[in-house]
Amino acid sequence: MSEEILRQLWKLRNDPFFPTLDAAGTALRPDALKRSLNPLLDARVLPFYFDIYDWNFSTLARDISPTKGLVSFPDPRTQPSDSAFMFLLLGCRESGLDSLANLILLKIKEVASGLEPLIVEVELAGREKAKNVATVAKLLLETLRNEGDEPPGLEKAVKKMQAAWDREYERQQFNTNADYSDVFQSFRNQLKDLIIRPLVLKIIAGGDNDSWVRIHNAVKRTCSHVIVMTPDIAYAKTAYNSMSTQTQNVAWIRAVPLTRDKAQQFLQQRLSNERVSGAVLPPTRPLLPFLTEAIDVLYEPGSGEKRTEALAHPVGWLRRMLYRALRDRLDSLVAAGVAAAALDLETTLIGAEQMKQAAQLDAKRI
Amino acid sequence: MSSRPAGAWTPGLLALMCAWIPCAQSAETATKKSLPPLEQGVIVVTGLPSVIESRVPYLGDAPPQCIDFSVSVIGKSAPELHITTVAVANARLRELPSNSTEACNITGKSAPRSIFLHDVNATERRVRLFIPSESFPRRAQGEAAKLLLVKLDSPPSEQALLLLRQNPEWQNLIVWLAGVVAPLIAAALSYVIKTAYDRRKAHNESAEAFRRQHATDLADFFGNLYKSTVELETPDEYAKTLERELEAKGILGTLDAGQLDRLRAAVRANDRRLVGNILIHKFPENSEAIRRAHPGDRLR
Numbered sequence: 001m002s003e004e005i006l007r008q009l010w011k012l013r014n015d016p017f018f019p020t021l022d023a024a025g026t027a028l029r030p031d032a033l034k035r036s037l038n039p040l041l042d043a044r045v046l047p048f049y050f051d052i053y054d055w056n057f058s059t060l061a062r063d064i065s066p067t068k069g070l071v072s073f074p075d076p077r078t079q080p081s082d083s084a085f086m087f088l089l090l091g092c093r094e095s096g097l098d099s100l101a102n103l104i105l106l107k108i109k110e111v112a113s114g115l116e117p118l119i120v121e122v123e124l125a126g127r128e129k130a131k132n133v134a135t136v137a138k139l140l141l142e143t144l145r146n147e148g149d150e151p152p153g154l155e156k157a158v159k160k161m162q163a164a165w166d167r168e169y170e171r172q173q174f175n176t177n178a179d180y181s182d183v184f185q186s187f188r189n190q191l192k193d194l195i196i197r198p199l200v201l202k203i204i205a206g207g208d209n210d211s212w213v214r215i216h217n218a219v220k221r222t223c224s225h226v227i228v229m230t231p232d233i234a235y236a237k238t239a240y241n242s243m244s245t246q247t248q249n250v251a252w253i254r255a256v257p258l259t260r261d262k263a264q265q266f267l268q269q270r271l272s273n274e275r276v277s278g279a280v281l282p283p284t285r286p287l288l289p290f291l292t293e294a295i296d297v298l299y300e301p302g303s304g305e306k307r308t309e310a311l312a313h314p315v316g317w318l319r320r321m322l323y324r325a326l327r328d329r330l331d332s333l334v335a336a337g338v339a340a341a342a343l344d345l346e347t348t349l350i351g352a353e354q355m356k357q358a359a360q361l362d363a364k365r366i
Numbered sequence: 367m368s369s370r371p372a373g374a375w376t377p378g379l380l381a382l383m384c385a386w387i388p389c390a391q392s393a394e395t396a397t398k399k400s401l402p403p404l405e406q407g408v409i410v411v412t413g414l415p416s417v418i419e420s421r422v423p424y425l426g427d428a429p430p431q432c433i434d435f436s437v438s439v440i441g442k443s444a445p446e447l448h449i450t451t452v453a454v455a456n457a458r459l460r461e462l463p464s465n466s467t468e469a470c471n472i473t474g475k476s477a478p479r480s481i482f483l484h485d486v487n488a489t490e491r492r493v494r495l496f497i498p499s500e501s502f503p504r505r506a507q508g509e510a511a512k513l514l515l516v517k518l519d520s521p522p523s524e525q526a527l528l529l530l531r532q533n534p535e536w537q538n539l540i541v542w543l544a545g546v547v548a549p550l551i552a553a554a555l556s557y558v559i560k561t562a563y564d565r566r567k568a569h570n571e572s573a574e575a576f577r578r579q580h581a582t583d584l585a586d587f588f589g590n591l592y593k594s595t596v597e598l599e600t601p602d603e604y605a606k607t608l609e610r611e612l613e614a615k616g617i618l619g620t621l622d623a624g625q626l627d628r629l630r631a632a633v634r635a636n637d638r639r640l641v642g643n644i645l646i647h648k649f650p651e652n653s654e655a656i657r658r659a660h661p662g663d664r665l666r
Contacts, residue, residue, distance in 0.1 A: 238593075
């Protein structure tokens with residue numbers, strides 16, 4: 001029943017926000033688009049990327065194509081070999097930061113001739129530089145240990161690295177200014193002929209500009225890339241400024257929340273991707289089954305709110321709202337038990353009321 | 367006027383009982399001397415206090431004092447009794463008719479300095495002694511004076527008086543304040559000033575030590591993160607980030623309460639220029655870096 005409404009009335013072959021099938025009708029991997037988009041798991045999610053990113057401070061990695069992912073990406077052959085490339089990704093919760101990081105990881109894989117990157121995922125606690133570098137070292141060792149003896153000799157190398165680390169940590173653990181540069185050089189020597197996969201450090205939360213720069217200095221010859229995800233614009237900008245004066249190997253990309261017009265473009269793109277081929281829409285309903293009022297209601301300022309800048313929402317939140325409104329409308333139509341053919345299209349549309357309900361339900365859930 | 371009860375009358379009565387004996391003399395001395403013959407007549411003065419006090423009011427001048435007393439002569443009546451005062455400037459005397467209610471100041475205006483009473487016998491004659499306020503001495507111990515009663519056929523009789531000026535409470539209060547409270551206040555004030563000075567001095571020293579010890583960190587902060595913060599677009603982001611960083615770098619701890627309030631108010635009001643000026647004042651070593659972070663603000 002819901003399939004019929006989607007196809008016959010709304011001219012959609014799939015849920016446009018969490019599609020299950022690709023254009024050819026083959027099932028997509030659900031985890032590749034469940035929360036964020038992950039083309040590493042399923043490259044067919046690339047067309048779902050909507051460019052909400054500010055590339056002004058990223059000359060080497062920029063722009064999104066539905067087929068290639070990032071249009072341009074730093075070529076390791078043109079970069080200084082002794083320094084990892086650092087991506088500073090700025091954005092708040094649900095702003096599309098994880099999807100962007102996955103896009104970068106996909107590109108890293110591509111430039112490494114398809115070798116899967118080995119990702120060291122780190123969440124930093126606090127702003128102590130030495131402590132944060134130590135956390136990175138510990139998690140790097142743990143990640144390598146989890147790889148077992150693949151490639152052969154890695155296990156032995158990791159043991160040596162661990163011993164070197166233990167000695168250095170014993171010596172430096174109370175030194176708040178320690179940079180552990182010696183031990184990281186030793187890591188590089190142990191790994192340089194062993195690990196051919198790109199080693200990527202991904203800082204998913206915490207730290208500050210000083211910590212990130214210190215960490216980059218520590219791992220710049222061990223890791224190929226460092227990805228830092230942060231909601232703090234001042235830290236990101238400062239780290240970018242400070243690194244760009246020393247090396248060109250830095251990019252700062254900002255995930256920008258969507259204004260009303262951008263939100264409509266996003267919805268348009270999602271719907272277009274899932275339109276039944278050859279579908280002819282009523283000229284007044286380009287966003288079928290959504291009415292433009294449904295978008296408008298999401299951008300109404302709250303009572304007593306005085307805003308100087310335009311209201312904007314993170315893309316993840318917007319996707320959830322649109323999905324919830326569509327799903328609720330579909331459920332209510334199915335519950336009414338009227339055959340799709342007997343329904344009047346105009347009575348099935350998603351307008352301001354339905355969207356308001358969806359937003360209210362989301363607010364209650366939070 | 368205030369009068370002395372009980373013992374205060376004793377010298378006067380003795381003197382009157384024996385007209386030859388001065389009032390200041392003790393009773394013992396008096397009894398040893400020979401009494402005058404009753405035929406000569408004995409002058410008796412009643413109702414005259416030996417101590418006369420003038421109470422200075424809180425405001426304005428003290429009023430004159432009028433002391434009414436009675437004079438009689440026991441024994442042989444005196445055809446003429448001359449009464450005057452000694453050592454009381456501008457004192458006036460007037461014989462009062464019985465039941466007179468004459469106002470004191472009227473007496474002062476019209477009465478003579480000495481009076482003659484005629485045919486004084488055992489019948490009491492009322493006399494008023496008027497003492498203007500300026501006659502009362504300023505000295506704390508008072509001024510000795512006399513009432514002199516002269517009868518033609520006998521030596522003069524003296525009635526000793528002590529004139530005292532009673533200062534008002536507030537004068538005592540002023541003396542007390544000047545003597546006790548003022549030094550205490552001065553001491554407390556100097557303690558407070560010294561403590562504040564010491565605290566400020568210690569604070570300045572610790573701030574200077576902080577600047578010295580963290581010179582590299584501060585230069586790094588003002589040259590980098592501070593600049594990025596000043597460049598933040600929204601006032602909310604600016605205020606939130608700057609307060610967090612000033613706290614984290616220990617900079618807020620170097621400010622005294624007043625400076626801290628001023629800085630916080632400027633940060634929250636998004637007055638970036640004022641914030642820059644406050645920080646330049648506190649961190650002169652970093653003034654160039656702070657100025658660079660405010661290219662359009664023309665900081666001091």
